[in-house]
Amino acid sequence: MSETELEILQQLESDRQRLHMSYSNIEHRVKPVWMKYRLFFLVGCFLLAVVVGLINYLSHHFHTVTPCLSPACQWASAHLSTSADPFTQPCDYFLYTCGSDRLLLDSERGQRSHGFTLHTENQRKSVQSKQEDGGLTEDKTLSRKAVLLQYLKKILETDNGMNSSAVQKTKGFYHSCLDTQSIETAGADPFLTLIQKLGGWAVSGQWNQTDFNTTLGLLMRDYNTFPFFNIFVGKDPYEAARGINKRYIQIDQPDLLIPIEWNSQTEKSRAKTETLRPFLASCQKYLDLLGAPKSSSLIHVGSFVSLSSQLAVAFSPLESRLSKGQLYQRMTIKALQRQAPAIDWLGCLQAAFHPLPLSADDDVLLHNLPYIVQMSNTIIKWLNKPELSNSAPLHTFMVLNLLHTLMPAMDSRFFETAKNFSMALGNTEEEAPRWKHCVLETERGFDSVLTHLLSEVTAQKEAEKIIQSVFNSFKSKLHELEWIDQTSRQLVMEKVDSAIPKLWTTKEPSSEAKLDLLFSEMTVSNQNFFSNYVQLLSLWQKKRIELLITQPEDIDILSVRPFLFGKSLLFPMGMFVPPLFHPTYPRAMNYGAAGFLVAKDILHLLLPDISSQSKTVYAVGECVWTHYLTVSEKAGRGGEFPLSAAQQQEVWVQYTALQVALQAYHQNLMQQPNDTSLSGISYTRLFFRSFSQVNCEADPYHDSMPFEPAFLITVICAKYNLCPTSPQCSIQTKQNSLQAC
Incomplete structure (x- = not known):
């Protein structure tokens, strides 16, 4: 011995x-x-x-x-030797x-940010890390989320040569996100090309004056962008309490890009006055990066800020809407059309849930009807302004919201602009490392594949x-x-x-064949993150439809x-x-x-x-x-x-x-x-x-x-x-x- x-x-x-x-x-x-x-x-x-x-x-x-003596134990032993022994x-x-x-490592405190940020839509899962390393050292403590992200990173970066098609696409998406050189080389060109496919843009001088509701429907269907209101799918809690698990389309106020403050005394919202100047400057910078002529960009930015401020007036925090009974208000699409006629509700919802059939008699649940009515009235006023033709300000509003959606796939100049605006608002959180950002973005679209991979190794x-x-x-x-x-x-x-x-x-784990079929229409390029990201947004439409017609395990x-x-x-x-x-x-x-x-x-x-x-x-x-x-x-x-x-x-x-x-x-x-x-x-x-x-x-x-x-x-x-x-x-x-x- x-x-x-x-x-x-x-x-x-x-x-x-x-x-x-x-x-x-x-x-x-x-x-x-x-x-x-x-x-x-x-x-x-x-x-x-x-x-x-x-x-x-x-x-x-x-x-x-x-x-x-397993490899895992050898790794643990090495790290244990560098950690404090009580x-x-x-x-x-x-x-x-x-x-x-x-x-x-990870404060895990979800903070709502304003303006152009990396991924507002997924804030509940965002991780702002103070340290890139998730290891075991004397002066660092472990965060469960940081540990999990590190482990998912390892899974995504491991190539065993026997990956299924869906797994290959997932890892390809992740690696294209890490390829910052290709992203920097492409610059703003991919976004400008996309705008041309949508009919151009009044700011650039080349715009075919597309119909307002047509453009809105395209943004909702193909790019997961909801400029004037939010859409999600969920149950009616009053029915769920009685054992009814039917899901409904739910319509809420949007995530406006302009910072908003709520006055509890007057019970009114408004754009934060002290942030208007930096917000205006950031919007101006975005137009500059997109090649907009300086002679006209200021007018368009001014209209964008003005429209954003008018929409902000009807905003209400969740607590206020809850106390007033404004959550889960049931209404047919036909009745909603009468309340807010500026939006082609049936057409836009059919686009968002294509090819699922919807009728005007279908019920939807509203979470702030006063905002929806005010939003409709505001849009009608802008459409009828004599000094503005062809709804150009409304179109610019939608394009800048689309830019916000695609910001994670843009080059560093756009990110730096967003970061500078965030700092002007007083946010001082350190920037997360690129790999962590890429793991989170990969999870947004390929969560079912990552669940499958994690279940295999757990x-x-x-x-x-x-x-x-x-x-x-x-x-x-x-x-x-x-x-x-x-x-x-x-x-x-x-x-x-x-x-x-x-x-x-999951009760029934997804097979590789099922995952391959789910992602069969997606083509992933290791050198084109923007194209990959646009395809990722289309996956969200499929998820909305799945939520509405099935009972998937969440x-x-x-x-x-x-x-x-x-x-x-x-x-x-x-x-x-x-x-x-x-x-x-x-x-x-x-x-x-x-x-x-x-x-x-x-x-x-x-x-x-x-x-x-x-x-x-x-x-x-x-x-x-x-x-x-x-x-x-x-x-x-x-x-x-x-x-x-x-x-x-x-x-x-x-x-x-x-x-x-x-x-x-x-x-x-x-x-x-x-x-x-x-x-x-x-x-x-x-x-x-x-x-x-x-x-x-x-x-x-x-x-x-x-x-x-x-x-x-x-x-x-x-x-x-x-x-x-x-x-x-x-x-x-x-x-x-x-x-x-």
């Missing part, structure tokens, strides 16, 4: 002893009110018997423990606060095993809580027992957080990618990272029920905070700062999540004691090393965490005596005097 193997066996023997001691400590320390009940006593005896069995089993099976770092390692001294069986194991550990943890009364406990437990945790996957490939759907607790595949999870990793690594995240998400989803019915949440939060104050005071950071209710809850959530994940791992070891090792690190220590790399991940709750969650390692080590060596922190000197949390 080699010296390394001997060291691992010695560390594992220490793990075994600590595991035995930890469960003994739990048995003596955890004494909730209801512990007197016979059922719990029997369960405790059963668990104790299982632990004893595990100890005996481990004693006779050390020879099965081997280091993990057991060898000074005490300050545990005393940082999330978001202050540590860089976050170890679904292993992921589901972790989900179920952590969920079972979570349920057992609930039995330790002190509840307000037995009824409260029963209500929560009934809800938890009825939940069905599972991996979020799988979000970029989803990284679970959600409740009926009784199902669905965990997206994006949570189970390297370096958070890999089927060849030691299970200690998977449970320390992915297992902890699963536990934390479950607790957040069910926190309102638990915190309102249990006395334990705030008591444990304060107890852990006392540990932290003791150490931070000793380190000279002094002062007792009371925690808010949100902070107490978040401390309890993350502390409990770490306990739940650790317990799930230990229970898994009872069933399969032959886990592998990494870099000669023992099981428990490897678990904590893995946890320490995701403990401060950017999530919606990290602002409520009053200290670096890695500090929780010291609390658990002090409580259960589980750790192979005590972390180098001053808590060692006081752990015996602090109460167990």
Whole structure:
């Protein structure tokens, strides 16, 4: 036996002893009110018997423990060697606060931007990253979205030579997006050529004076552009509440390019006065880049800003429309035509949903009828202005909206103009790297292919095993809580027992043949991103039709957080990618990272029920905070700062999540004691090393965490005596005097 193997066996023997001691400590320390009940006593005896069995089993099976040598483990080992080890770092390692001294890869804060941006339509999935690297380092924390994007990037850049047609087109689209040299060489010519196909443009002096509604219908059908109103497909929530799942065409106010502000006192909107000058300058710059004559461009820009300002007056924020009952107003297309006659509603909707047959008697749902009426009146006034002929300002308005839609495929001069305008509005977010932008744009059109590729490489069986194991550990943890009364406990437990945790996957995965057929009409060129992007926009029309006539499974490939759907607790595949999870990793690594995240998400989803019915949440939060104050005071950071209710809850959530994940791992070891090792690190220590790399991940709750969650390692080590060596922190000197949390 080699010296390394001997060291691992010695560390594992220490793990075994600590595991035995930890469960003994739990048995003596955890004494909730209801512990007197016979059922719990029997369960405790059963668990104790299982632990004893595990100890005996481990004693006779050390020879099965081997280091993990898979490529994934070799990569993880290399990165682990460059990351901070909580057991060898000074005490300050545990005393940082999330978001202050540590860089976050991805703030994941969706911010609505104004003006010409890269992809307003997909803002809910956009990622603004502060670091291009998604690796594991001491001064960077992992963001789930950043990790997933890195993994999708790897998938798109891997060529195994056996790709189907749809996969080849997906990767070709991605690589054409990365080819910035070809994009820069093409300049504005592709867009100008497209404008000529649409009948020209009054600004350039070459325009065949196309009909207003004809041009609008073409933009809606072929280019996914909706200048005067938005269209999407969805259910009527009032019908859905009664079990009716029919989908309808829904019409909403558009995403105007001009910045808008809402006056809650007058309940009126208007264009932001202070932004009009930079907005006017940016529009002027776009016309210059498109070769518009300077002699006439200012007039057209002025008309564009004026029309935008008039449309902005009828805008209302969602909260206001909701309070006034302006959402989901049902109306036939025929009735809508009478209310807003400037738009050929049947013709435009037939174009947007071609070749699906629509009639004037079909119902649509409106989300701001006053805006639609005002928009129609505004268009009629502009059409009838004597000083303006042939609706040139309306046509320019539509062309500039089309430019906005195609902005991601334009050269860098257009992007810099958009960036400068965004900075003038006070937005200071750093630019995302090109590869990330290209992954997001690829996902917009080829999400079904990426879902297929991700499902092929995701170890679904292993992921589901972790989900179920952590969920079972979570349920057992609930039995330790002190509840307000037995009824409260029963209500929560009934809800938890009825939940069905599972991996979020499609019921019928798309076959390669089906995907090839879906993208059969698309021709992808590795050197023509603009052409590829225009074809991508046409895919959105197919998706609208599919949503209206079928019941497709809406799988979000970029989803990284679970959600409740009926009784199902669905965990997206994006949570189970390297370096958070890999089927060849030691299970200690998977449970320390992915297992902890699963536990934390479950607790957040069910926190309102638990915190309102249990006395334990705030008591444990304060107890852990006392540990932290003791150490931070000793380190000279002094002062007792009371925690808010949100902070107490978040401390309890993350502390409990770490306990739940650790317990799930230990229970898994009872069933399969032959886990592998990494870099000669023992099981428990490897678990904590893995946890320490995701403990401060950017999530919606990290602002409520009053200290670096890695500090929780010291609390658990002090409580259960589980750790192979005590972390180098001053808590060692006081752990015996602090109460167990």
